[in-house]
Amino acid sequence: MNSDYDYQIEIVFTGAQQTGKSYALNKIIDRKNSGQIGLYVPTIGVDFVIKRIQVTVQNNIYNIKLKLCDMAGQERFKIVINVNYRNASGIFLFCNVCDQDSFKKCSALIEEIRENNIQNANVMLVGNKIGTERAVSVDELFSFAQMNDIMFAELNTENGDTENSILERMVKCVIHRILLRK
Numbered sequence: 001m002n003s004d005y006d007y008q009i010e011i012v013f014t015g016a017q018q019t020g021k022s023y024a025l026n027k028i029i030d031r032k033n034s035g036q037i038g039l040y041v042p043t044i045g046v047d048f049v050i051k052r053i054q055v056t057v058q059n060n061i062y063n064i065k066l067k068l069c070d071m072a073g074q075e076r077f078k079i080v081i082n083v084n085y086r087n088a089s090g091i092f093l094f095c096n097v098c099d100q101d102s103f104k105k106c107s108a109l110i111e112e113i114r115e116n117n118i119q120n121a122n123v124m125l126v127g128n129k130i131g132t133e134r135a136v137s138v139d140e141l142f143s144f145a146q147m148n149d150i151m152f153a154e155l156n157t158e159n160g161d162t163e164n165s166i167l168e169r170m171v172k173c174v175i176h177r178i179l180l181r182k
């Protein structure tokens with residue numbers, strides 16, 4: 001093996017429109033202008049970026065090459081989205097906690113993930129705090145995650161680097177699963 005990484009992992013960001021997927025991803029990759037809350041540029045189809053990280057799992061350090069796939073929330077890109085679930089090892093399912101509709105869409109999205117993903121990906125429901133008026137409670141999100149046997153986290157733009165901590169948590173879970181399979 002002549003690669004400079006131990007594992008290459010594909011992670012998909014999915015969820016309804018305007019749930020903050022691209023905003024979170026831009027923060028993760030330190031993309032310029034990522035701090036402009038309120039500026040909305042809808043994703044067209046899918047946006048791919050590569051990021052390298054190091055994680056420690058069971059006292060071993062792993063160099064990971066991540067392929068991060070930021071999916072459009074718009075329904076018209078459904079086919080592209082479903083194709084991209086295929087090889088994902090980790091999937092972030094975004095919900096805007098101020099928008100009940102984005103939460104309702106999570107049920108259908110979970111179904112689509114189950115139908116199209118062949119890697120049996122680790123899935124994490126991400127409650128993203130857009131605005132201030134909360135319309136979906138933590139209890140609702142937590143119950144949904146439990147019922148569907150997926151992980152759960154909330155992002156907080158004001159409180160530290162929560163985007164990178166959920167990414168690290170996800171990658172560690174994926175590596176753990178890969179190691180168990182060996």
Ligand SMILES: Nc1nc2c(ncn2[C@@H]2O[C@H](COP(=O)(O)OP(=O)(O)OP(=O)(O)O)[C@@H](O)[C@H]2O)c(=O)[nH]1
Nearest residue numbers: 018019020021022023037038039040043073130131
């Ligand atoms: N207040 C607040 N606004 C946010 C937050 N995250 C994202 N936004 C804003 O919400 C809007 C939509 O964010 P995007 O990241 O483009 O949403 P998206 O999920 O990628 O949308 P699609 O690409 O259409 O699926 C933008 O105006 C962002 O600036 C947040 O945590 N708080």
Ligand SMILES: [Mg+2]
Nearest residue numbers: 021022042043
């Ligand atoms: Mg987007």
